[in-house]
Amino acid sequence: MINEREVLVLVSPYEYAGPVSLGDATLVARTQGGAIAGGELYLGTNGSPSTFYAVDALTGRVNFKEPLPGHDVIWAVVVGSDNYVYIGGTNTGYLLRYKPDEKVLENLGANPSNKWIWDLDASPDGRIYGSTYAPGAGKAFVYDIASASFADLGVVQPGQDYVRGGGVSGRYFYAGTGTTAHLFRYDRENGEKTEIPLPITGSAASISNIWGYGGKLFVAYGTSLLVLDELTYRVIRQIDWLSAPAFDGMLSPPSPYNGTLMYYRNKNTSALWTYDLSSDETAPAEPDLALPSHSWRAANWMRIAEGPKTGRHVLVALTNEIERILYDPIDHTIEVLQTQVRPSGIEVQSLETGPDGNLYMGGYQGAMSVYDTAAGQFAVQEKEPHQIEGIGFLNGKAFFGLYGGAVICEYDPTKPFRMGDNPFVAYEIEDEQSRPFTFAAGGGKLFIGTISGYGQLGGALTIYDPAAGTWNVHRHVVNNQSVIGLAYRDGLVYGGTSIWGGLGIPPSETEARFFVWDVAKAARTAELKPEVPGFISPQMIGELSFGPDGLLWGIMWGRAEEADSACALFAMDPLTRTVVKSRVISEGDRGSAWRPFFLRWGGDGMLYTTIGRRLLVFDPRTLDSRLLTDKPVNLMTLGPDGSVYYTQGAQLIKLQVRK
The missing domain is CATH 2.130.10.10 (YVTN repeat-like/Quinoprotein amine dehydrogenase)
Structure with a gap:
């Protein structure tokens, strides 16, 4: 033998x-994460390598782009309290920063936790919180803008690979784990860590995003949503991914015209829906408005600075196919617009x-x-x-x-x-x-x-x-x-x-x-x-x-x-x-x-x-x-x-x- x-x-x-x-074989114009601020969309494309873009939210014009060697997918993008854009990738652990006024992209170094950054969240006092993945040791970290220093917050839940999503609300940073769901609260002043019990705690789920609005905490796990009273953590509403009002994983901030209304894309119908903070009810926006059947990756309100709608606020959403969606709550119109980001x-x-x-x-x-x-x-x-x-x-x-x-x-x-x-x-x-x-x-x-x-x-x-x-x-x-x-x-x-x-x-x-x-x-x-x-x-x-x-x-x-x-x-x-x-x-x-x-x-x-x-x-x-x-x-x-x-x-x- x-x-x-x-x-x-x-x-x-x-x-x-x-x-x-023979050239690039598989081509897309797609993103997994983005942020919207200052009249621009910020995103990293899927690619080999990924490319960071700053895109004019109204015209779709590319204002800045730069390849990100070593990165193929960007999930984590957030705008800090300094109005700079922070970006985290999935291979290197680097935290990047884009300065819109200077059109400069800089590398702030590797975070001390893990190489794979799933999510970034900004606090109003100048900190950036990161959620990461590593086998059996999903960690969170914080970057202090003023001192330009990192701190490792440690393993969030022993045995869990994913700190899949986080959020900042008030004095707290919240971190959610997967593939077994746990939610933890970190006191941003003294570092005290507390687990918040949820109906899904210990179940096979991954908490993917967390927002705080109007005294309520919104906890997303995939395209399901829990709404909690942020003082008592009592469950106010649970929206299952199979239910009629299921969302696609992203919520807008409250409307500047009606502070009780938040908007989202209905996963089942691709229509624009609302969540009412005062009544905790979901409903289709009126009149019925159809959206592309592509998931939202970011949503924010923007004030129009010029043209016939000068001074008006519109909701801007970025889809995973790098489309721009503009919703005007005054005349109830939807515009679906392309960008100049090429495949x-x-x-x-x-x-x-x-x-x-x-x-x-x-x-x-x-x-x-x-x-x-x-x-x-x-x-x-x-x-x-x-x-x-x-x-x-x-x-x-x-x-x-x-x-x-x-x-x-x-x-x-x-x-x-x-x-x-x-x-x-x-x-x-x-x-x-x-x-x-x-x-x-x-x-x-x-x-x-x-x-x-x-x-x-x-x-x-x-x-x-x-x-x-x-x-x-x-x-x-x-x-x-x-x-x-x-x-x-x-x-x-x-x-x-x-x-x-x-x-x-x-x-x-x-x-x-x-x-x-x-x-x-x-x-x-x-x-x-x-x-x-x-x-x-x-x-x-x-x-x-x-x-x-x-x-x-x-x-x-x-x-x-x-x-x-x-x-x-x-x-x-x-x-x-x-x-x-x-x-x-x-x-x-x-x-x-x-x-x-x-x-x-x-x-x-x-x-x-x-x-x-x-x-x-x-x-x-x-x-x-x-x-x-x-x-x-x-x-x-x-x-x-x-x-x-x-x-x-x-x-x-x-x-x-x-x-």
């Missing part, structure tokens, strides 16, 4: 030209070659593209659907697995793109599932592996039978583990797992497993650990693929005899389920705990992989290998002519084959 530890250099029958960028490249999240030889891609937090390999150009570049984690193919159709639950969209490449019609939502996998990262097809059926949702363990194998019109979901095929690798042959599905489930909960198991599922019996018929010499404990197994030699090939990551972080490439006899070839490699990285390591078979008989998140090609007979690029690679596929395609950030890269 072959089992080599040292990497041998492969002499490939193919040579490749140098890497060529930019976002990190590619998924990449597969379709049966038509074209490349199908999804972006991180949005976008879908198709690259025509014969024409050498992008045939489709759309801003939707939402984040595609994995892509599969069956009967000439493409199936996209969307994050945000586990939504499966079906797309016919022979028909024009029209979101909602093509692609359309074919099925939503329930049973607390999320992130469909792996697909396989065979026997006229489609097989999908998913991760459990936030704060949950136990992924699922879902089987779609188009002939019968059925979707069957089998959770806990391996107890408390996620399904990240799939292959099919002769009525059997072969699968691999990850010990990790949704964010916000540690694994309960210590080793990943290989399993066999009998489709006809709808039952698991085997579960085992692949025995690879020198490899001790797998924690991820996937992807899996049948080779031309009839063996089932796979990659696993975990602990080896010589390294605590190592990968193993192995080939298994599918009948005896014994490993007949393997190689242990300690170079590289685990990367994502959910995304499988890709395996793709070339026309040259070679096996191309992303083992260790590196692009390596193996000779399956000898397991000699060759590194094709020295850059980390998460996504890779092969074109019809044998060319290798991979991604770097937003860019699609091609290694042209030279025969």
